[in-house]
Amino acid sequence: MLRDKIINAINEVGFDEYKEISSADIIFADAVFASCKANTCGNYGLNYACPPLSGDMDENKQRFLNYDHAIILNKIMFLGEYYEKMEDSMTEVFERLDELRQKLKDEPVMIAGPGGCNLCKECAAKTSEPCRFPEKKRYSMEGSGMDIVSMSRKLGMIYNAGDKKVGFFMMVLY
Ligand code: SF4
Structure with missing residues (x-):
């Protein structure tokens, strides 16, 4: 069963928590696109998985609503006393995400990350x-307009773990 394969892969790669929801319960918010526009991450208009190139809100929502189920994953990372480990943390999160993608590469899933x-x-x-690879494009949760803070609160997941530790969220759709 596809769900079991996904859960096994999640457990093998190792995340700190995950929650299963219906894709209809994903929270999108225009305010997320507005904050992307401030371009603090440097991707606005410069990455096809981010706004405005990822499409308008309806297009982004539909991309996720094409799947019935979503599993939200969280990996909590220590950013360093002076946030000096931010880059290393991102690298580790992306490595885990790559590992998960590799394990599920033959399955009909879509995986979105930070x-x-x-x-x-x-x-x-x-x-x-x-x-260059439209079929393999990796969609972003924030870049698709998802309100991760509200979703994590609603689901009781850890966004700010204190002591310079934060949750990095990812999602598997199936
Ligand atoms: S596949 Fe390459 S060109 Fe396409 S969105 Fe991703 S990084 Fe950009």
């Missing part, structure tokens, strides 16, 4: 070229 699509070293959007 940040923009990182499949290419530099997204083709930066040089206004077409996406």
Whole structure:
């Protein structure tokens, strides 16, 4: 059964928590796109998985609603006393996500993570070229307009773990 394969893969890779929801319960908010526009992460308009290139809100919602079920994953990372471990933490999160993608590569799932699509070293959007791998594009949770803070609160998941530890959220759709 597909769900069991996904849960096994999640457990094998190792995350701190996960919750199963219906994709209809994913929370999207226009305010997320508005904050993307401030471009604090540097991806706005420069990554095909991020706004405005990821499409409007309806397009983004539909992409997730094409699947019935969602599993939200969380990996809690220590960012360092002075946030000096931020980059290392991101790298570790992306490595786990890659491992999960690898384990589920033959399954009919969509996996979304934090940040923009990182499949290419530099997204083709930066040089206004077409996406190199449209079928393999890695969608972003925030870049798709998901309100992760509200969702984590509603689901009782840990967003801010205190002592410079935060949750990095990812999602498997099936
Ligand atoms: S596959 Fe490459 S070009 Fe396409 S969105 Fe991802 S990083 Fe950008």
